[in-house]
Amino acid sequence: MDIIRRNTDYAFRLVAELAKNQGQPVSVRKLAEDNLVPYELARKLLQTLGRAGIVCSVKGPKGGYELKKDAGDISFAQVIEAMQGRVRLNQCLLSSFVCPMKGKCPITSHLSELQKVIDFHLNDKKISDLL
Amino acid sequence: MDIIRRNTDYAFRLVAELAKNQGQPVSVRKLAEDNLVPYELARKLLQTLGRAGIVCSVKGPKGGYELKKDAGDISFAQVIEAMQGRVRLNQCLLSSFVCPMKGKCPITSHLSELQKVIDFHLNDKKISDLL
DNA sequence: ATATATGAGACTTATATTGTCCCATAAAGA
């Protein structure tokens, strides 16, 4: 199993393509074809990215999608979070989940450092780095 | 979704418990009860850990499981790999998978550094750190 | 012998992920 899921990978391709075409909307059909993403799925993924404030759409002929902000202001973490939620080592590290092993769990405390490293790295990388 | 899956978490609990009881086998029944792991599942998980060379078993009454090597020689990475395979950011980073986007994939090369950090961290942590 | 353990594989169930379909809405252009 991959940490970055297939749909998230698709999303990166789509966002990277939009970054290359800043200023002009690109239709889902073209985005999908050029990046080997099933068309109907690409539509859904872009809608999800839209709700996350990463892309926006222009309707009608000559419409399509474009980035909503500068590629330098979109981190890997933002794209990942929009598509699949935050990357976390385990449930105990990042949510209000109350673990039945609380207090005698051997591992969670030993994972928090790695969790921080992952977060830092994903927040640090920007879509502009892909250009 | 968690990077470390539930069964892997269970495995850590079981292995940590065995580390506390070095020298004397502990039965699956006790391991399962004390660590909130379903009994039949615990049996399967321990068998998997056995195949990976992390634990070994003693059959018959007074039998059970014990660590096959020193807790200091068992890394988090080994336990994780035994249970769910290697932790990887995406398919392209750690396998012979031939990606259809090869050559124009925007992201894989930007993830390899983080992959290395994760690998280092998980290899560095040992079961003995849990005691 | 018997009771208590593990070995191993088939099987079922649960859950998550991926992908498709359909109908509605918006806008450009003839």
Add this chain to the structure above:
DNA sequence: TCTTTATGGGACAATATAAGTCTCATATAT
């Protein structure tokens, strides 16, 4: 204004993965 080309969005279907259970076999202490 009608038609075509777009996206909005929800329901649904298909697939894959993970978790958990069951059954029977084998080993060993007493």
